[in-house]
Amino acid sequence: MLVQTTALSKRFKMGEVVVTALDAVDLGVAANAFCLILGPSGSGKSTLLHLLGGLDRATSGGIRVAEENIDTLDENGLARFRRTQVGFVFQSYNLISSMTALENVAFPMQFAAIPARQRKDRALELLTRVGMSDRAHHKPGELSGGQQQRVAVARALVNQPRLILADEPTGNLDTASGESIMELLGQLQREGATVVMVTHDTRLLKFATQQVHLLDGKIVPPPESAALNQE
Amino acid sequence: MKFLDLVRLVFENLGRRKARVGLTAFGVVIGTSAVLVLVSLAIGLQRNANEQLYGIGDLTQIQVYPNYGSEGDIRPYGGGGGGGGGSTATLITNQTLKDFAAIPGVAAVVPRDYFNGGLMMQMDRLEGYGSVIGIGLTNLTDLGLTARVGTTEITKTTVVVGSQVALNFYDPRLRPGQEPPAPPDLMGQTIRIVLIRWNQDGTETRKTIQARVVGVLEESRGEADWSIYLPLEEVTKWNEWALGRRINRDKDGYNQVIVKAADPRATLDITNIIVEMGYQAYTPQSFVEGINSFYLILQIIFGGVGAIALFVAAIGIANTMTMAILERTREIGLMKAIGATNRDVMSIFLGEAAGIGLVGGLGGVLFGWTAGQIINVLALAYLAGQSASQGGPPPSVAVYTPAWLPIFVVVFATLIGLLSGLYPALRAATLVPIQALKYE
Ligand SMILES: Nc1ncnc2c1ncn2[C@@H]1O[C@H](COP(=O)(O)OP(=O)(O)OP(=O)(O)O)[C@@H](O)[C@H]1O
Ligand SMILES: [Mg+2]
Numbered sequence: 177m178l179v180q181t182t183a184l185s186k187r188f189k190m191g192e193v194v195v196t197a198l199d200a201v202d203l204g205v206a207a208n209a210f211c212l213i214l215g216p217s218g219s220g221k222s223t224l225l226h227l228l229g230g231l232d233r234a235t236s237g238g239i240r241v242a243e244e245n246i247d248t249l250d251e252n253g254l255a256r257f258r259r260t261q262v263g264f265v266f267q268s269y270n271l272i273s274s275m276t277a278l279e280n281v282a283f284p285m286q287f288a289a290i291p292a293r294q295r296k297d298r299a300l301e302l303l304t305r306v307g308m309s310d311r312a313h314h315k316p317g318e319l320s321g322g323q324q325q326r327v328a329v330a331r332a333l334v335n336q337p338r339l340i341l342a343d344e345p346t347g348n349l350d351t352a353s354g355e356s357i358m359e360l361l362g363q364l365q366r367e368g369a370t371v372v373m374v375t376h377d378t379r380l381l382k383f384a385t386q387q388v389h390l391l392d393g394k395i396v397p398p399p400e401s402a403a404l405n406q407e
Numbered sequence: 408m409k410f411l412d413l414v415r416l417v418f419e420n421l422g423r424r425k426a427r428v429g430l431t432a433f434g435v436v437i438g439t440s441a442v443l444v445l446v447s448l449a450i451g452l453q454r455n456a457n458e459q460l461y462g463i464g465d466l467t468q469i470q471v472y473p474n475y476g477s478e479g480d481i482r483p484y485g486g487g488g489g490g491g492g493g494s495t496a497t498l499i500t501n502q503t504l505k506d507f508a509a510i511p512g513v514a515a516v517v518p519r520d521y522f523n524g525g526l527m528m529q530m531d532r533l534e535g536y537g538s539v540i541g542i543g544l545t546n547l548t549d550l551g552l553t554a555r556v557g558t559t560e561i562t563k564t565t566v567v568v569g570s571q572v573a574l575n576f577y578d579p580r581l582r583p584g585q586e587p588p589a590p591p592d593l594m595g596q597t598i599r600i601v602l603i604r605w606n607q608d609g610t611e612t613r614k615t616i617q618a619r620v621v622g623v624l625e626e627s628r629g630e631a632d633w634s635i636y637l638p639l640e641e642v643t644k645w646n647e648w649a650l651g652r653r654i655n656r657d658k659d660g661y662n663q664v665i666v667k668a669a670d671p672r673a674t675l676d677i678t679n680i681i682v683e684m685g686y687q688a689y690t691p692q693s694f695v696e697g698i699n700s701f702y703l704i705l706q707i708i709f710g711g712v713g714a715i716a717l718f719v720a721a722i723g724i725a726n727t728m729t730m731a732i733l734e735r736t737r738e739i740g741l742m743k744a745i746g747a748t749n750r751d752v753m754s755i756f757l758g759e760a761a762g763i764g765l766v767g768g769l770g771g772v773l774f775g776w777t778a779g780q781i782i783n784v785l786a787l788a789y790l791a792g793q794s795a796s797q798g799g800p801p802p803s804v805a806v807y808t809p810a811w812l813p814i815f816v817v818v819f820a821t822l823i824g825l826l827s828g829l830y831p832a833l834r835a836a837t838l839v840p841i842q843a844l845k846y847e
Contacts, residue, residue: 231744231841257747258840270741274423286412321729335746341605363578 184237215390265330322353435767440775442713453702486698498660525603557622740843756832764824
């Protein structure tokens with residue numbers, strides 16, 4: 177297993193009220209899997225993804241990713257983990273608006289202390305791969321949503337992570353653009369990456385090698401409709 | 408993150424918000440230029456004062472006199488005729504000279520004496536006066552004096568005169584209304600020194616000595632300008648003649664000694680040691696130090712006024728950075744998501760704050776320096792007019808900026824920026840990545 181959680185729980189305290197976003201989740205994701213996380217709004221999908229990527233800390237339970245117990249890492253350890261093992265793709269792209277596509281893709285490599293020349297070559301290579309090389313010097317504001325998300329995928333790949341975490345990457349896109357992003361992620365998985373992706377869209381199950389259904393912070397068996405869809 | 412990448416990123420980030428960064432930096436410009444101009448003004452005033460003090464004397468020289476104690480009897484070779492000179496007196500004997508020479512930092516100990524009697528000088532038809540100084544050295548360069556013509560060496564039969572001595576010669580037969588002759592050129596001339604002794608019975612005895620002028624000194628704006636220098640032994644002989652008895656330096660002491668320090672900074676310490684030994688010692692240095700400490704206080708006060716302006720600017724930087732961090736919370740979250748450490752984030756925001764300080768500091772130096780030059784031109788024109796009507800040399804600077812000041816001011820402004828950014832940067836660095844990413 178590339179990812180293994182044990183009794184993973186996350187609770188949010190909002191004053192007096194405690195919201196249990198994740199409740200004792202045991203999840204294993206094999207290396208080179210394409211894992212889809214599904215569930216209704218508020219079921220804890222994003223929360224689970226954030227914990228897997230070391231963007232937040234669990235309230236209790238353990239997470240092991242790429243032979244490392246990330247729940248025990250300190251701040252610097254987590255930063256290194258995010259830098260070397262994980263690539264994030266967000267629903268809202270999160271590109272830096274003042275930087276060009278090329279600069280956005282190259283940006284993470286600054287924190288990895290890679291020389292400028294190498295950064296540029298690698299960023300251009302990845303932009304070519306996602307079909308955005310002709311827009312390398314455009315700023316996000318000059319790109320469509322689908323194009324911005326391609327740039328974001330390129331950025332997620334830049335440090336050669338073993339795990340790609342995507343939170344509704346197609347949520348803001350029309351069907352065609354969404355489809356092409358999915359093709360891209362599917363291709364990455366076929367080339368050896370492990371993808372964990374959150375979505376509402378059961379039509380995307382055709383890309384999945386594994387599906388996880390959440391309800392109220394717990395893993396539940398797939399509902400009939402979803403199971404059928406996979407066949 | 409590499410340092411060069413950090414610097415580039417910091418300035419790119421600053422460039423994204425030119426208007427706000429510019430306005431914030433402008434506050435720093437005002438603060439730093441105020442510090443620069445005010446401190447330069449204080450330094451300029453000090454230099455002016457020191458220029459006016461020029462000629463007060465060599466700052467390495469200490470005048471030492473014997474301490475005649477409570478009797479208040481400061482007449483040399485006291486009329487008592489060798490009655491012991493008073494038990495409380497601290498005489499400067501030959502041994503004392505050796506003691507002075509042994510004080511660390513002393514370069515030379517030079518005894519000197521005036522002639523204690525009537526004195527007149529003659530040259531051709533002219534008569535003159537001047538203060539004759541017998542000096543216990545062979546070359547006046549040891550006292551920091553230089554010759555305008557001839558030599559500074561002193562021998563038995565020659566004299567070296569100060570630059571203004573010639574002005575003291577006049578024609579006694581000159582009738583009223585007649586044009587006075589131009590001051591003579593004393594160099595190479597033989598002058599007659601006429602010594603006058605008043606006897607007990609009211610008569611006077613005269614003695615004439617011939618001496619050739621072998622050197623005229625460069626103007627020093629001090630006592631030397633009006634003095635005629637001879638060997639100490641010569642003047643001692645004359646004093647013995649005027650006194651009618653032999654002078655024993657071990658019993659009578661020396662009337663005056665110049666102690667010369669090797670380094671002006673040691674002058675005050677040596678003076679204090681000599682005073683502790685029981686002698687009277689004076690140095691222009693103590694006066695100059697007093698003036699200097701006054702101007703140092705002035706510099707601190709002026710610098711403090713500027714520092715208040717800088718403090719206000721620092722609050723501006725802190726405010727701008729706090730705003731920036733609120734606006735860029737999602738960006739901070741993203742940076743962390745793609746692998747930035749807390750230290751990276753901290754460095755970026757600290758760098759931006761310091762960058763505002765640096766830009767403001769550079770602008771302030773440019774602005775302040777220009778303002779200083781303008782003040783100089785205006786003030787000097789005004790002061791030159793003043794001194795022309797009141798006499799005295801015009802000041803050469805009003806505002807003086809030493810090279811260290813702009814460097815100091817820029818570094819200081821950068822540090823102020825850095826400090827102002829400390830709290831906002833720390834907040835940015837410790838944000839939980841996902842909370843920052845979710846921030847609206
Ligand atoms: N920072 C937070 N503070 C308080 N409660 C939170 C916080 N983040 C998430 N929650 C709560 O945790 C639960 C799970 O949220 P999460 O964002 O994981 O849901 P989701 O499955 O991603 O939903 P959606 O499909 O709408 O994105 C929700 O009830 C949410 O209100
Ligand atoms: Mg979500």
